[in-house]
Amino acid sequence: MNCDVLVVGASPSGIAAATSAAKSGAEVILLDKDMGGSFDHPANTFFDGMFSRAGLAVEREYVLHDLEGMRIISPAGHAVEIPAPGSFIDRSRFDALYLERAERAGARLLRGEARSAPPAGTGRRVETDAGEIGARVVIDASGVDGLIARREGLSPLQHPEDVAWAAEAVVELAGLGEERRFEYFVGSISPGWKATFSPGGGDLATLGVFVRGRGRDVRPFLDRFVELFKHRNSAKYDVREMKVVSINRGGDAIAALPGEIVADSLMATGAAAGMSGIAYAIRAGTIAGDVAARAVASGDVSGRGLSPYVRLWRREFGLEYRMGRASLLTLGGMDDEDIDRLAAGLAEGDLDLSGSLFRKGLSSGVALARSRPRMIPALVWSLLQG
Numbered sequence: 303m304n305c306d307v308l309v310v311g312a313s314p315s316g317i318a319a320a321t322s323a324a325k326s327g328a329e330v331i332l333l334d335k336d337m338g339g340s341f342d343h344p345a346n347t348f349f350d351g352m353f354s355r356a357g358l359a360v361e362r363e364y365v366l367h368d369l370e371g372m373r374i375i376s377p378a379g380h381a382v383e384i385p386a387p388g389s390f391i392d393r394s395r396f397d398a399l400y401l402e403r404a405e406r407a408g409a410r411l412l413r414g415e416a417r418s419a420p421p422a423g424t425g426r427r428v429e430t431d432a433g434e435i436g437a438r439v440v441i442d443a444s445g446v447d448g449l450i451a452r453r454e455g456l457s458p459l460q461h462p463e464d465v466a467w468a469a470e471a472v473v474e475l476a477g478l479g480e481e482r483r484f485e486y487f488v489g490s491i492s493p494g495w496k497a498t499f500s501p502g503g504g505d506l507a508t509l510g511v512f513v514r515g516r517g518r519d520v521r522p523f524l525d526r527f528v529e530l531f532k533h534r535n536s537a538k539y540d541v542r543e544m545k546v547v548s549i550n551r552g553g554d555a556i557a558a559l560p561g562e563i564v565a566d567s568l569m570a571t572g573a574a575a576g577m578s579g580i581a582y583a584i585r586a587g588t589i590a591g592d593v594a595a596r597a598v599a600s601g602d603v604s605g606r607g608l609s610p611y612v613r614l615w616r617r618e619f620g621l622e623y624r625m626g627r628a629s630l631l632t633l634g635g636m637d638d639e640d641i642d643r644l645a646a647g648l649a650e651g652d653l654d655l656s657g658s659l660f661r662k663g664l665s666s667g668v669a670l671a672r673s674r675p676r677m678i679p680a681l682v683w684s685l686l687q688g
């Protein structure tokens with residue numbers, strides 16, 4: 303098998319990369335070890351603002367439940383409300399829709415697991431359990447644990463130690479999914495980032511912890527968070543009836559930042575390249591696929607020929623990712639009392655967080671500058687989630 307562009311991994315970034323490369327005229331294979339079966343993709347919630355920031359529109363076809371906004375909850379229970387609309391999605395339907403579009407654009411979908419992608423002539427020869435595939439450009443979109451780019455000598459994550467390790471319980475409890483607010487709990491309940499409640503409509507919801515700096519096994523944090531959540535909600539729901547349907551685990555490259563993401567005839571995108579989140583992974587993959595197809599057409603698939611990808615991505619997202627990382631580091635350095643003081647101040651203040659990102663930033667910046675300038679980054683971080 304031969305193609306112009308081989309994309310490894312059919313999740314948001316890989317599907318987008320395959321679609322845009324095919325639309326830009328390349329012959330494309332999209333390979334995933336779970337293609338045609340059931341994917342193991344946990345992400346199911348996003349804020350609509352992130353989708354429009356990535357140049358995408360939310361489609362009703364896959365939305366299970368509309369969220370009116372988010373509530374950031376400090377360790378002592380102070381809540382800051384942010385009116386940012388969001389969506390809980392049917393992830394299988396979402397994947398099927400985007401895969402269908404990739405296929406319609408001309409990408410060939412293939413089931414198989416890639417093992418390595420050594421150079422061969424002016425391209426790469428990818429070894430997979432479905433046979434060898436020759437490609438002028440290989441795009442590694444195989445997620446935070448992806449091996450392809452790393453096996454070929456790249457360090458696609460600048461700060462692999464800052465990946466957040468997650469455990470997320472899919473739960474059922476009568477009426478719980480009808481809540482309209484996504485909730486973020488910050489502080490020692492989930493060190494380094496967040497614990498989340500995401501209502502999915504009807505009886506469905508997820509409860510998750512995303513922890514940085516404590517290793518991969520974060521199940522004890524999840525168990526504690528589930529107990530805290532039950533306690534907080536025991537007056538409203540019969541929490542003894544809550545059923546855990548399944549538990550998703552994995553890494554979220556939130557603060558890892560892209561490192562080396564381009565080499566001769568090789569690129570990395572999405573979580574494999576420190577670009578986290580469904581919407582931003584789609585946008586990053588779209589840029590990568592387009593650059594790959596143009597490089598093939600121009601006959602220069604060297605690292606230099608593929609480098610516009612890095613430039614274009616940095617121009618759109620570089621600053622935002624660096625700010626996000628700085629904010630998470632600040633948050634990780636705050637103790638529960640610090641976070642409580644910040645949240646209490648914000649909860650009482652007259653902070654207007656509606657409108658554009660710029661307006662939100664301005665309004666919150668002014669309020670914080672009056673009180674605790676050191677803590678601005680943490681707030682910016684939370685706003686970027688919306």
Ligand SMILES: Cc1cc2nc3c(=O)[nH]c(=O)nc-3n(C[C@H](O)[C@H](O)[C@H](O)COP(=O)(O)OP(=O)(O)OC[C@H]3O[C@@H](n4cnc5c(N)ncnc54)[C@H](O)[C@@H]3O)c2cc1C
Pocket residue numbers: 310311312313314315316333334335336341342343344345346347348414415416417443444445446448449468469470510550551552553554555571572573574577578579580581583
């Ligand atoms: C528990 C959890 C919950 C999350 N929730 C959210 C959320 O609600 N909203 C949000 O925006 N983000 C969320 N994230 C982050 C989100 O999952 C990622 O940022 C996003 O999925 C990045 O997508 P991706 O396309 O880069 O890779 P991934 O989604 O990781 O997909 C990688 C794909 O590559 C395939 N693959 C891997 N290795 C190979 C190989 N060798 N050969 C062939 N195929 C291979 C896998 O089968 C998989 O399909 C969550 C993360 C975790 C761990």
